Amino acid sequence: MNDIKNEFLLDPDVVFLNHGSYGSCPRPVFEDYQRWQRALEFEPIQFISKKREEALLISKTALADFLHCDRNDFFMIQNPTTAVNQVIRSLDLKPGDEVLSTDHEYGAMDKTFEFYSRKKGFVFRRQPISLPLLTREQFLDDFWKGCNERTRVIFLGHCTSATALRFPVKEVCAKARELGLVTIIDGAHIPGHFPLNVTEIGADVYTGTLHKWLLSPKGCTFLYVDKKFQPRIEPLVISWGFEPDIPTKPKFLEENEIQGTRDISAYLTVPAILKFFEDFRMPERQAACRRTILEQYPIFCDLLGTRPICRVSPEFLGQMCSIPISTKDPLKLKEALIHDHRIEIPVMQDGNSVYLRISYQVYNNPGDLEYLKKTLEKLDIMPRALASV
Numbered sequence: 533m534n535d536i537k538n539e540f541l542l543d544p545d546v547v548f549l550n551h552g553s554y555g556s557c558p559r560p561v562f563e564d565y566q567r568w569q570r571a572l573e574f575e576p577i578q579f580i581s582k583k584r585e586e587a588l589l590i591s592k593t594a595l596a597d598f599l600h601c602d603r604n605d606f607f608m609i610q611n612p613t614t615a616v617n618q619v620i621r622s623l624d625l626k627p628g629d630e631v632l633s634t635d636h637e638y639g640a641m642d643k644t645f646e647f648y649s650r651k652k653g654f655v656f657r658r659q660p661i662s663l664p665l666l667t668r669e670q671f672l673d674d675f676w677k678g679c680n681e682r683t684r685v686i687f688l689g690h691c692t693s694a695t696a697l698r699f700p701v702k703e704v705c706a707k708a709r710e711l712g713l714v715t716i717i718d719g720a721h722i723p724g725h726f727p728l729n730v731t732e733i734g735a736d737v738y739t740g741t742l743h744k745w746l747l748s749p750k751g752c753t754f755l756y757v758d759k760k761f762q763p764r765i766e767p768l769v770i771s772w773g774f775e776p777d778i779p780t781k782p783k784f785l786e787e788n789e790i791q792g793t794r795d796i797s798a799y800l801t802v803p804a805i806l807k808f809f810e811d812f813r814m815p816e817r818q819a820a821c822r823r824t825i826l827e828q829y830p831i832f833c834d835l836l837g838t839r840p841i842c843r844v845s846p847e848f849l850g851q852m853c854s855i856p857i858s859t860k861d862p863l864k865l866k867e868a869l870i871h872d873h874r875i876e877i878p879v880m881q882d883g884n885s886v887y888l889r890i891s892y893q894v895y896n897n898p899g900d901l902e903y904l905k906k907t908l909e910k911l912d913i914m915p916r917a918l919a920s921v
C-alpha cells in the first residue's frame with residue numbers, strides 16, 4: 533500500500549510516535565472541518581438556527597451506526613474529562629459511598645474524582661491492578677477485590693493512558709449490573725482503535741474521543757448514556773434547551789445539545805472521517821500497525837533491559853505499547869527526545885513507574901522505530917536494571 537504520511541498535516545521533520553495523546557487529523561477531514569466553519573461565518577443566523585442541526589443529525593446518525601447505538605443516546609462534548617465531570621456532578625453520592633476504580637486511570641480523571649470525593653464525601657478507591665497483566669481473569673480478580681457493600685459506582689478506563697492496556701470492561705459492566713452498581717467507562721482511546729459496540733458493552737455511561745484514533749479535528753468526544761440512566765444526568769450548562777417552549781428533540785438531547793453559541797464544526801465531520809477510512813483502507817493499514825506493535829514491543833523491552841507489562845497479545849494491545857523504563861528525570865528525557873532528536877514520544881510517570889509509550893499509526897513506518905532504537909541506544913537512558921515488573 534502507498535505511503536499515507538502526506539495525507540496528514542504533521543511536521544515532516546519530526547518522527548511522530550505519539551498519536552495517542554491528541555491524535556492527528558488528516559487533510560481531507562481538516563478541510564471538511566474548515567468548510568463547516570466557513571459555512572457558519574457565511575450565514576451565521578441560518579447556519580446556527582437551522583443548517584447546523586441538520587448537519588449534526590447526519591453526522592450523529594453516521595456515528596451511531598459506527599458505535600452500534602441509538603443516535604438519541606449520546607451527545608457531543610469537547611473531551612472525556614468534561615463528560616466525566618458532568619456525570620459525577622449529577623450523581624447523588626453520599627458520605628460513606630464508594631467509587632471503585634483502578635490505579636491505571638488517566639490523571640485528569642483521578643483529579644476529577646478526588647475533587648468530587650472531597651466535596652461530596654465519598655471514597656474514591658483506586659484498586660491496584662498487578663503487572664504484568666497476563667489474563668483477563670487476573671484483572672477481574674484484582675479489580676473485584678476492591679468492591680464492598682459501600683461501592684455504588686464503577687469508573688474504569690477501556691484502554692489506559694500511561695500503560696496503554698485494554699481492560700475487559702464488558703465483563704465488569706455485566707457483573708456490576710448484577711450487583712446494581714452504576715458503570716462509567718472512559719473509552720478515550722477506543723473509537724477507531726479497537727472494534728466498539730457501545731450497546732454490547734452494557735455500561736450506564738460511556739465516553740470516547742473522535743479526535744484520537746478516529747482522526748477528527750480536536751475537541752470532539754461523545755457522551756453515551758443508557759436510556760434508563762438518562763434522567764439522572766443533569767446538563768452541565770443550563771441554557772435554552774431547558775424546558776423549551778417548543779421542544780424539538782428528546783429532553784436528554786435538548787438539554788445537552790442546546791448550549792448557547794458554540795462552534796460545533798468538529799462534530800459535523802463524521803461523514804468525512806468515515807469516507808477517509810474507506811478511501812485509504814484504514815482497517816488494513818491499522819491491522820499492519822497492530823502486528824508491528826506485537827512484534828516490536830518485546831524487541832524494545834529487550835533493548836531497554838526490561839519486560840512487557842502484559843501478555844503480548846491483541847487482547848490487551850492495539851496500536852500502542854508502554855515500555856517500563858528507569859530514568860531519574862522523565863521530563864528531561866522527553867525534552868531531549870524531541871529537541872535533540874526530533875522524536876515526539878511521551879515519557880509518562882504513573883505512580884512509581886515510568887513508561888515510554890509508543891503509538892504506531894498509519895503514517896509511521898519501520899524506519900521510525902529503527903531511528904527510535906538507535907537514539908535510545910545512544911541516550912543510554914537505562915541503568916539496564918529491570919523496571920517495576
Ligand SMILES: Cc1ncc(COP(=O)(O)O)c(C=O)c1O
Pocket residue numbers: 552553611612613614637638640641689691692693718720721
Ligand atoms: C485514558 C484517557 N482518558 C481520557 C483522556 C482525555 O483527556 P482530556 O479530557 O484531557 O482530553 C485521555 C487523553 O489522553 C486518556 O488517555
